[in-house]
Structures are given as C-alpha cells and as structure tokens.
Amino acid sequence: MSFPDLLPQFSGWIGGVRGNLIPNHPLAKAVWFRVGGPAQLYFEPADEADLALFLKNLPAEIRVTVIGLGSNLLIRDGGIDGVVIKLPAKAFGGVEVLEGNRVRAGAGLPDVKIATAAAKAGIDGLEFFRGIPGAVGGALYMNAGCYGTEAKERVVSLRGVTRQGDIIELSNADMAYQYRKSNGPEGVVFTSAVFEGLSGDSEDILAKMREITERRESTQPTNTRTGGSTFKNPDGQSAWKLVDEAGCRGLRIGDAQVSEMHTNFLVNLDAASAHDIEILGETVRAKVREKHGIALGWEIRRMGHFAPGREVREFLDGDVFAGVK
Structure with missing residues (x-):
C-alpha cells in the first residue's frame, strides 16, 4: 500500500x-x-x-x-x-548531568543511557530506566515505568515544540500524569526533559542496574520480535497472571504468539503481520473477559490504518476465533 x-x-x-x-x-x-x-x-x-x-x-x-x-x-x-x-x-540524544542530582536528556536518548549517565554521576532513583526498552520521549508520553517507579516520579520539566512551531517549557504538573498515560497539551513534540534523583553511590546504583538487567533477561523474551508489556495491569492485579489463567500461554495465530516465557508479551515468531498480532491481542482480551470479567486495556500503542478487509474489532466481538492454535 x-x-x-x-x-x-x-x-x-x-x-x-x-x-x-x-x-x-x-x-x-x-x-x-x-x-x-x-x-x-x-x-x-x-x-x-x-x-x-x-x-x-x-x-x-x-x-x-x-x-x-x-x-x-x-x-x-x-x-x-x-x-x-x-x-x-544524533540530534536529540544528548544527556547532561546538572546540579541538584538532576539530568537533562534528549527525547531521542535510549532509556538505558539516561540510567547509565545518572549512575556514573552518583544519582540514585533513575536506574529503573534500565528496564525500559525505549527512548526518553516515549517514557515522557506514556509515563513509562517498571519495578515500582514511573517516569512521573522523576520528571521535573519538559521541553517541546507545539503544532504551531512554538518552543515551550512544561512542568510535571502540566502533564497530569496517570498510570501509563499523560494528559499534557495536545500536539506537543517533546524534545528533552529534566529528571531529578537522589544522591547515591555509583557502584551501588550500577549493581542495581545489573540486577534489573538480569531480572529482565531471565523473565522476559528480550531477544525476540516483541512490543514489550502488552496490557496494562488492572488495579491490584497482574495482567500476565490473568492472561495465564485464561489459558493463553503459548496461544498462537499465524506467526504471532503469546510468549511462553511471559504471558504479557506477544511475539512475532517470524512472518506475522500486524493483523495477526492485533487479532491475537484481542483474542487474549476476549478470553480474559470471559474467564475473569475483566477488560484488559492495551499498553502497547496501536496506530495506523488496517489493511482493506483486515479490520480488527475490540474483543473480536462479532468475529469468529479463526486461526487459533
């Protein structure tokens, strides 16, 4: 197309x-x-x-x-x-250590690099970024987090460009952060942000980062074609457990599969299409709703147009569970 x-x-x-x-x-x-x-x-x-x-x-x-x-x-x-x-x-991936246990990072900087820069400077509290496989801009937009810490807890200020081409500065409060969601001014493209941590010991922080790395690699399919955590955790519950209890571990549609290793991850085994992956996700949502009465929300951002004749309905309502292995 x-x-x-x-x-x-x-x-x-x-x-x-x-x-x-x-x-x-x-x-x-x-x-x-x-x-x-x-x-x-x-x-x-x-x-x-x-x-x-x-x-x-x-x-x-x-x-x-x-x-x-x-x-x-x-x-x-x-x-x-x-x-x-x-x-x-190259243009938006800079990182600068500031006074007061603060770090300024470009929106194009991989999250792991802000964690590393902070650790080397003896700034504690930003090591959780080591467990987020994205860039700073995405973390700002969706309030990314892991292992008990979210971006909103560390963001001091943000810089961005409006849809009208104006460069603006925003505060943490301007973003009205919620779980895995921001509610800042519409249309702003974030270009950088300032984060604040706590004073700490570099070796201790680097050790915590190594623990995060080991934990991710031992529990998540990090070396596969995946999109990270697929569904948001409902209040007081774990999405992976609900998916597992609904019998979805290893569930497969074409080359799209619910990970055997971690059931809140969908993976592309080889030649899956976006349609296969989204159909699989909605199949999982339908099965969890049927089993537990809970409507899981997508954490993965889905965007763009369906291919003609390949639309996907929420929970597949009105569709047939076709191609499920």
Missing part, C-alpha cells in the same frame, strides 16, 4: 527544512515487532529549530504522529497517513 506524495504541496517552504524527508517510507524496520505499513511522509528533523520550522509551516489538517524506538508500538498493515516524525539520537 502507498499514499499520495505530500511533498509537492509543500514546495513553497520545504526547501528550508534540513532534515530527512522520505515519502512512503516503510516503518516495519522502525518497530521491534518488525511489522506494519508505510508512513505517508517520514521526517527526521536535523535539530529542534528544524522541527519548529517544519511544524510551523505544516498545514493544520495534516496529521502528525511521533514515534520513538518502536519498542512499545504496533503499526497496522495499512500504514500511517500524514507525517511520521522520528527524533534521531
């Missing part, structure tokens, strides 16, 4: 943009599942000023979608219309 080329519409101003612009750019390689259709227009800005220029001139009716490292993302097979923005680590 391909989309109409947007670039001819922008001929009056696009020449001033310095970043990479690619029409109908395939996105499957940009996400950990390795599935999904193209971006109508893919944009990697050269820096914050370049991003601001682009957004200022982009017509308001054109949709903008921002992606990070693609570790918690499912792009549907029909692709994403409008503009898909990815902040490259």
